[in-house]
Amino acid sequence: MLPSIIIVNYKSSRLILDCLHSIYRQGQEEFEVIVVDNSDDEEGRKAISGSYPVVKWIRMEYNAGFARANNAGIRAATGDIILLLNPDTLVEDNAIAECAARLRSSEYVAAGVQLLNTDRSPQITGNYFMTGGLNHLMALPAVGRLIRWLGYRLKVKKTNVASAEGLVEVDWINGAFLMVKRTAIDKAGLLDEDFFLYAEEIEWCSRLRRIGKLCVYGDLHTLHLQGESANDAFGSSGKGYYNLSDRKGYQIMLSGLVRIRKQFGAGWFIFHLAAYLFTVPVYLLVTIIRTLFLQPGRKREWANWWGFSVNVLRICGFVPVILSKKPHFYKVL
Template identity: 55%
Template sequence: MLSIIIINFKSAELIYNCIQSIKNETAKINYEIIVVDNSHDEDGARLVTQKFPEVIWLNMGYNAGFARANNKGIQIAKGETILLLNPDTININNSIERTYLEFTASKYVACGVQLLNEDLSPQISGNFAMKGGLNYLLPLPYIGNLLKWIGAQLKVKKPNIPQATSLVEVDWINGAFLMVKKNIIEKAGLLDEDFFLYAEEAEWCGRLQKQGQLCIYGNCQIMHLQGETANDAFNSEGKGYYNLYDRKGLQIMVSNFVRIRKQFGLFWFFFDLLIYTFSIPVFFVVGFLHHIFVLQNPFKHFPKAAKFSSNIFYLWRLAPKILSNKPHFYKVL
């Protein structure tokens, strides 16, 4: 049996469409759907459960984030296989059923699928762990582009798979679609509840990988309307993890550094934090020169750079708590 866990945060209409897409195609396997509500959405609960009365709807009572809400669902799940599924996903080409049948017969402990944008272009679905979390330096303004250029010259392996077309073994899987065998969760542990949002699936996959190999099934695809619910929650824009300039960016930074401390240790935490700090004057100065060179207002990027700096200073204030490695809920929303 497959237990599908979906987290709700004011996204009932997306969940309705997601569940309908599952119902339309999933006929050959037994499954249950558990919705864990982080927003006490009574109207959303009625919308979904009136149409799909078999859905289990759990109310967390507060915005518990990704890890805590999924853990609640896992703890009551009846299936021997768990699927963490984003609300902003659409099951296409019977991919959930096909993935479940292939995965449960395999040696793999966790798997993902090829995620697609609404226009069916590919999203990054599988990733490789880089020593010390160095991939988190890539979104930095100007420094990130320099590091990408150096990596290309040295032919360094990319930290992700732009598109999987067949089975590919990976180190961690995008949490929008993450299928795991329950007996492996019992050995590796649940998601780390210090995380509110972002990086928790990467840290979890690091522990899951100690029990066996992870993979992406490139022959199965799920449509993912990337970042829709998170952008609404944070009043943010943009997709992916390259926006480090607002509250969503702050949450991304904090979560990434919590993962670095937990998974890679003190040295890499300080190393990456110092690079982030050094990027502040680089952003101001190089940005100033760049805008002069392209005949634009040289102060155009200053508001963005100021917000970026503020986020890094906030991260420094949290550093002692992160370094202590004691339980703490790192939520900035």
């Protein structure tokens, strides 16, 4: 059977065209490619269908986010191997076909390839779980640095693979390139549709991990223009998950806390929420010191503190529904 590739579109048809070009220029057409459109992008559909008529197009009736859109693609897919592929990726050296062939003949239930930045430096692709998801707190402003320092001092096991060399077993895989066996999905279930964006692949991998092992093939590569499509959607800037002061940061924090509740339980969720609340005054103190004594006149520091603080207060409004575990669509866009 052919591998099925699912790409979610939200006003990112230009990126998708580049992504598809990187796939098809290698002369490999034995894929089923499904684009799931979250943005009613008729112009993009025409451009993509005109260049690649074999691509299937599924239109969602609203901006359904990553999990729901990918689930729609998975339901429509016919392949025995499913690849969730970000629109802001460029596939190299027949990585999809090679990854599918290896995964199909292996004991693993899911696999990824080594993601690269545009300067070809390695991008974190494979990760490990920590008790209670404590590594999730390293993204906190000010407090996160202290947590990382303590982790280094105490020689805590690394939470990720900085650069995979050959085959590396991991607990969860970056959702930019996440390939899964259909048989594993049938057992573990689809992505959790409470998530809008961020953390859904982590929660999904935690369920896949109960079915079997996951790995990264470090000798296969894909460029990932990290955050391009999400930044456009949220009107944000910067890469990664460390800017928690804007709307994108709000979604990152909310999704992360929902994941902690689902994966580790109410106690760990409350612990994480307390850490967020504790960070507000600590971050304020650090901001005062920076602006008054170290870097006077930096208004941006105050804007970042204010944005983070407001986001934390907003999240507090979700506490009852998160604790209840009732179905809820955690979307802020």
